[in-house]
Structures are given as structure tokens and as C-alpha cells.
Amino acid sequence: MVLPPRRMGRGFKTLREVPCKLLAENLRLNIHQRKTFTGWDLPEGTNLVIAVSFGLFVPPRILTSAKYGGLNVHPSLLPDLRGPAPIHHAILKGYDYTGISLQTLDHRIFDHGTILSQTSRPGISIPPGCTVQELTSLLAPIGAQMLIQGLRDGVYVPPRQNTGWIAEELSDEQLVHAPKVTKADGHIKWTKWTGDDIVRRVRVLGSVWTHAVNKKGDKKRLIFQDAETISSKDIGNHGAKVRLLEDTGVVLETLIWDQGDGSCAIRTLDDSVIRVKKIKEEGKSQRDAMAGLRGYLADD
Template sequence: MIRLFLSSAFPLRQRLAVFPRRCFSSHVGIKASDPLRVLFCGSDAFSCESLRTLHREHESNRRLIESLDVMVLPPRRTGRGFKEITEVPCKSVAEHLGLRIHQRETFRGWSIPEGTNLIVVVSFGLFVPPRILNSAKYGGLNVHPSLLPHLRGPAPIHHAMMRNEKYTGVSLQTLDPKAFDHGVVLAQTPSPGIPIPAGTTLQQLTESLAKVGAEMLVQGLRDGVHVPPYTSVEWMANQLKGEKLVHAPKVSKGESQINWPEWNSTDVARFLNIFNTVWTHARNDKGKFKRVLFLDAESVSEHGVTGRSEEILFRFERGNEGHDVQRNVRVDDEHDAFYIQMADESWVRVRNVKVDGKTTQGARIGMREFMKKMK
């Protein structure tokens, strides 16, 4: 049987344009399976979509999914001073669906619910040890938002966008008992992948891939891909043979620092779409460097750039070194506009900024202390 895993989140016309008559085999025939007693392990919004879809299948097809339990991590302290306690989104979804919840920070000293025969892990954060995997007849499955083995790791969507990749996708894999993201790929978005639309945000792409992954997971269970012997379908592995694989580690605030020596205007807009803000250091009229957040910016044509010419000295920090870079800026007082010229001489219009120690301001006002007139 041939399956084409494409989400309804992508319009039909776009799907047909991207994948004309292209399919792939996710399995050989439909394998018989015992009714599944699933332990679902999830945390964030990406995993919530798979949980909802599994629950719908459980409600409509008890012969496939007989029971569904949920394991989530304990709440975390967040916010300034870590005073707020935040539950993972998956817990509230499980409560709303009336599912039995197991809240734990480790598998150590714990056994899965009696009768569990499949573990499904989606964006969970904990490694499932061999002892747990071996206690479930069908082991475990994982939905991973990349074309494995490309972008193994906890932040594949971030890294796909940061690398300005044109395509991405989803893989359904078995859980490996020794390492994250090294299982057998049982289903995968067909070549060349799902296009990453220009101007998309991290949230938009995550929501779209979550739907693709949820559909792939449930269809895989219907087709019995979780029943050994497994059939690998990872076309990307063959394409990457002999190449160094790219990992997708957790991202930090440092990733959203403006790289003045290299970034162009579209890089600024893209990183804003990923992190919501980008930041830099700028030297003020007292000779002191202060941290500045750009909250809203867009790439603009040079023909639309007007106003008086000024200069600002920015600093890009890499490791323990700081690289000072002078950039031309234009200030249009009449239209309350502020523009910065990037490395390739393209222009960015910045609308709102937040300077350390101050509230959010319009960029024309907020950046005044850093400007000096061009000679």
C-alpha cells in the first residue's frame, strides 16, 4: 500500500504543485496488531496535536487503540526570578480529554501502566530507557519534525529556519534504546519535502508540521508499521550518504543576536519570525554599549528609504570577542521611520525597540542616544 503523508494544513493546490504524482511506500502491506494500549509521552504544543489525533482514533476505533494514558513532566518555574509555575501544555490537553495522567520527572523507579504495549513519544524531552521499551510488546514510536537523519536533536524546526532551508518534513521512527533519533524510519514526508514558505513564523511552521506528524502517526498505526519486522523508508539517509550530518541542538538567546558582519535584511526578518525578537549591543552618546532588542522589523527596498543620514556603532559578540561594526542609518522624522543598512547594503526598517532599562519605544526615538551624524 502506498501512502502520501501531507497535512490538510497545506492547501491542496500547494500540495499538488509540490508533490506531483510522487508517493512513497511506508510499509509492505498492512500488518495485524493487537489492540493498542498506548502510553503517550509529550510536553509542548507540537506534541498536543498528536495526542488529540490519537484520542480521536481511540474514540472511534477501539479495536486499534484500546486505551490511552499520558505521561508528562512536572511543572517548571518560569518568568522573572522563576516565580511562576507553568505546567506543560500536554497536561491541560490530557485533562480536557479526560485521560489518565502520570506526571513524573524520570522513568527511574517507575513501571509503565499494566498492559501497555506501545509507547508513543512526541517532543517529550526524556530518554526512554531500554527497561521501559522492553516492557512494551511493540516498543516505542516517535514523531520527529525533520527529514531524518538530517537535523537529529531537540530543535529541528528552529534549525531548519535558521539555516534558511527551503524544505522540511516529518519522520515517524522507532525509539532507539541507545540514542535519540537513531531509530528505524517507518514513514517520512516524500522527497523533496514540505516547502517552507517565505515569511512563515516558527509558530506557523510548527503548527503545520504538528498536523502532518499527527496524521502520519495514526495512519502508521492503522497500517501496523509498529509491528516487527520493520521496514525502513528513509530516502533522506540515502541522499546524505557520505556527507556530515547536521545536528539540531537546543537553541539559546545567543542565536538571535544580530550577526552584523554577515546578515542581510531578509536574515533579520527571518530570525524575528523564529525568535520574536533579535538583539544587539550599540554604543550610546556616552561611549557605553547597551543591549537593544529589535521587536518589529522588515526588509525594505532601497528606493523606499528616506530621511537624514546618521551612523551607529554596533557590537557583535562571538565567544569572548566583540566585533565592532559601524552601520549607516536613516531617520525619517516626518514618517516616524528608522532604517538600518545591513552587510550587503540592503535595508531594514525597524519599528519598535527596547533598550536595556527602558520600556518599549518606537525605533526613531529609542535609537536616538546611539546615533552620530555622518561626516
């Protein structure tokens, strides 16, 4: 069973099929393409349900109709990072390690099944500076192999043993939830985020944004298309003032420095410095950061 194709890209004009549907077509397997489970039953003789990055909650009536219930591969060390975006949040939180968990499908709630297999301590090292796509590409074949090995070993056959280990090391308060990430999560919180926080958001979302007040007193949205942390020794002595808006609407006066190559340096909450090369001003094309900010520099 697969979900219908989703519209992607600019203007949502491109239909993207689920990859496993394309594989199923090549293997000439029967395909059930549906938006919901309503009015649909498992084909006769199905004894195990496997859901990976599926997007729908598998209802109890489907799970109970399969002899061995259901399995799911989740890209985190459960119960940490439960939710639809564990890879995104592993990067956002600055984790050094993550992992894969093979779990049963719970009848009531996502990501609360019995952990049948899990990456061993300390986990899989997250490469420095990696993006969501890069980490996904690293974890996907490892997860596929864990699923295959679990099927060969029959870990889904009762009595099932919980093999998860991370729960022994983290309290409930330390466990992180991993909800869906949206563009709204890229709205910079200047009084809360460190330089590393901003850089991680760019790695996850592709860009971050803020509002600024220009010389005319107008509030405009500025999109930072990139960001990297640099040494404060690289910013020079004389900065210019820019008025940025917190998400609460509070106006903050911030110093920026022209880096001489079109990029700008901005000091952040923790006294670290980020360099931004490209900025897109609301209603305009992307430009070098300093060119994009020129109309926002306060006159001394």
C-alpha cells in the first residue's frame, strides 16, 4: 500500500511518486494506492505489516488482522526523538550520535512499540556540518539492513524482547520530541539562538529569515540563504547598525560588518559571529548579503 503522489517544486506542478511504488511496478507487485485505510482491508494471507516513512497511522484492525502485527524502522535511538522528523531534530539539537530502531507498530500511538533491534552504543556518528539529506542517505541503508536482518532472525515472533538501551541512560525529561519542521521554524530568535543554532537551522531548512527595518521605517522580510560561524578576529573594527525584529516584535539594534567579498558578519546572542553570503529581500531577487542590507544600514 502506498500514498498517492504528492505535488512538489515551484507552483506544486510536479507530481512525485513514492519510490517504493516505482520499485513495486518494476517487480510487478500488486499496488494499493490510497489516502486512508477507510474501507480497505489487508489482502488475505498477509501475516506482517511493515511501515517505513509511511505517513499514516496504521489502525488496530489492520494490525490485528496480521498474524504478527506490524514493524517500523525509525531513524533514531528510541524512545529519544519520537515523531515524524527525527533526523531534522538530531541536527537541530547538535547531536554527535544518532541511530536506527526497529520497533513494533503500537496500536494506540506513533513510536511507542517494543524495540526489537537498535544501533549499539554509542550510536552512529553524525558527520560535522551534514544536512538532512546527507544524514538520511547515511542512515537509510543501515535501516534497511536492520529490517532485513530482523526479518531473517524472526524478531517479530512472540515472545518479543525489548532490546533498546538509550532509555536506560536518559530520563523522561531528557527525551526530545521530533515534530514536523516547517519554514516557520526558520524565523530567527535573536535573543534565544546562538550562532550554532542559526547555522544548524540553515542546514536543516536550507535558509532562515528575519524581519528588519529599512531606512524608510518599513518592515521587510530578509531571507539568509546560508550561514557559517567564523572567528570574531575576522570581522574588523568598525561595524554598521541594523535594526532587526525579534519574533515578538521587539526591535533590536545589531552590528554587522562588511567582509569585503559581498558577505556580512553578524554577532549573535552568545557573542559568536556568523557570516552570511547571500540574502533575499522580500519582493526582490537574491543578492550578495551586503548589497541586500544596504538599505537597512542605520546612518551614524
